Amino acid sequence: MSHFQFKILQAGPQQARIGKLFTPHGVVDTPAFIFCATRAAMKSLTIEQMRAANTQIILSNTYHLMLQPGADDMQRHGGLQKFTGWHGPMLTDSGGFQIFSLGQGTVADEIKGRRSLKQAKTLLKINENGALFKSYVDGREYLLTPEESIKVQRKLGADLIVVLDECTPFHVDKSYTESSMLRSHRWAKRSMDEFMSHDDGKQKLYGIVQGGIYDDLRQQSADFVNQHDFFGNAVGGSLGANKQQMYDVVAYTMNILDRTRPTHLLGIGGIEDILHGVLQGIDTFDCVHPTRIARHGGALVKPWHRDQDREHLNLRNHKYKLDQDPIEPDCPCAACNNYSRGYIHYLLKTETSLAFTLIAQHNAFFMNDFMQKIRVAISENRYMQFFAEWSTANVVDKISDQVI
């Protein structure tokens, strides 16, 4: 019997729902946030600190791990969970995102509709077979095919794994988006064939919906994914040029996807984005945001604690120098229990890595707490009210309320 199961417990407004995702390493209450332990580590947090922050599930990136320490060494270490000391549920991606994004230099931004400076290209060739790229660790050439991605993910040993797809950039035209989508479908089928050939019940495979911003392509891709026996679905590909377009693309896609499967939104994790994603029926989110901003002094706060048009406070700001309050006075996390904004500001000024640990502790707790609040709001039939309280549009009202 499989240890995997996805149970929908209760429906909320629109497509929102709460559920339970069972894996051999534990249960994930959904909607859930998946933290990015990119290189098999949360950089400045220990696994105990992640647990203390009520973390349910983390992911690691196949691309980095296949280069270092390498899939075979990871297998010798007993797989990701044993290696990292995180014995809870895990997900790995296919490796494709980093190959295309680091290789072409701009995909990460382009998927979100931004253009930016080019980075060094490591992607050497992409064809029907797969992607040839050069290791940033030692310059060796690697060929990542759909089969190889699954083999590597099998050795890494996460519970949830993902088919290889091409991360289609935003700036390409519809015809490229379509042919890229069709190739991703062929890769998805090859990924599944490889997966089935060695399926021992310890992992489950997610398919990915492509199609960019085009409704007819999204429909075609959703049909493909629905027709194949993936355990879960992921919404991938270009999500548009701005937030509203992303919400529209996700809403359209979610309306035509098989709703019995757990559904993941790839690489999205802002507060506002999650509020919308949940409403559109997304069950899990992942993003480097909470830990990445921590390394720049950014501490996530509730809308009514914000001091500008951002979802976080910038603790590098001089005004926090003598601030003796914790990041959030009503937050019970380890960082807010023991340290002031002024102390963290000082640590940032003196470039002390403890600053990143403390902010990341808070941000991890914040995200898990936020997702729990979402689940509770759905279960108590008041998600729309919760949405209104947390949505950025209401920040000003909220502050006024507090003053009164």
Add this chain to the structure above:
Amino acid sequence: MSHFQFKILQAGPQQARIGKLFTPHGVVDTPAFIFCATRAAMKSLTIEQMRAANTQIILSNTYHLMLQPGADDMQRHGGLQKFTGWHGPMLTDSGGFQIFSLGQGTVADEIKGRRSLKQAKTLLKINENGALFKSYVDGREYLLTPEESIKVQRKLGADLIVVLDECTPFHVDKSYTESSMLRSHRWAKRSMDEFMSHDDGKQKLYGIVQGGIYDDLRQQSADFVNQHDFFGNAVGGSLGANKQQMYDVVAYTMNILDRTRPTHLLGIGGIEDILHGVLQGIDTFDCVHPTRIARHGGALVKPWHRDQDREHLNLRNHKYKLDQDPIEPDCPCAACNNYSRGYIHYLLKTETSLAFTLIAQHNAFFMNDFMQKIRVAISENRYMQFFAEWSTANVVDKISDQVI
């Protein structure tokens, strides 16, 4: 009534002893190791992690704190303990060591008998009044006098504070060592006068024995310190060109010092050094060593776990790549409970700061555990046996024993 007291509980061999050092922030069981939170932080460890490692007492450096955040801002934050979240016993040094060592570029090494490359000089002038130096933070000039050092330490608010002295380098001749010592005595008296003028019972002052490697000067300096009403004594100044000379200087000094006071050995914290220091009657030690080597991949291990002529393993070494054992298989610390040498090796290779956290967690636990083992050995009248088991001279025998 003062919250301060030093009780000697039991005498061991030679001058060794176990005691209890009472402070307003808690009791320190001695012999004890004092950890260096140089800039009011343990760099890669949280206060909770320090507590979990059974830490009793930490110190911070007046020199760095008077420049950033500054004594007045620290006072506004409620003092070091409130600022750092460490509510246990604390010590601050006088600021002198860094001024002379960073200023002249070499004192830290020279006190231990080594010459090294010059650094940028920030010490502008030293005369009877004090030391004029330039801030490395903003280039401002500061005058550190004995009175100023005490005033700053009062604002920082540690339990135990220290008189300002000149850190006499090793390479100077006896006549310079003597005149420097005499000036340090005058500075010590001025430090004490300033201390007494505002003594509110919340802090206690340590005197420092100078005199370099010269027995007659050490005698003269010990007489000075004994004759003044310091709460505690510290052994300072140049301790010689090598370990044997250091052990001789410390042994000689400890024989002539007032033995009713808690006595601190400044800046020394190697395993072998502590074994000797305890025998010579030292009650507290401090050193950046356990946390500094952590940032270079060095994990402290018991003599019979060592693999070369060092007190630590270098986890950067390629041979740990596939090692699935923890740093020490018999260690119950948080790092050894959850992570393998191979994982930490990988984190070091990928320059992930979690590596430093994990090794520092182990090293902090290791030092506290080592000091506790010392106290237990003394209390059970078997310190000489413990000394023999832990002293480097016995490493080879120990390994042979294990093979048999």
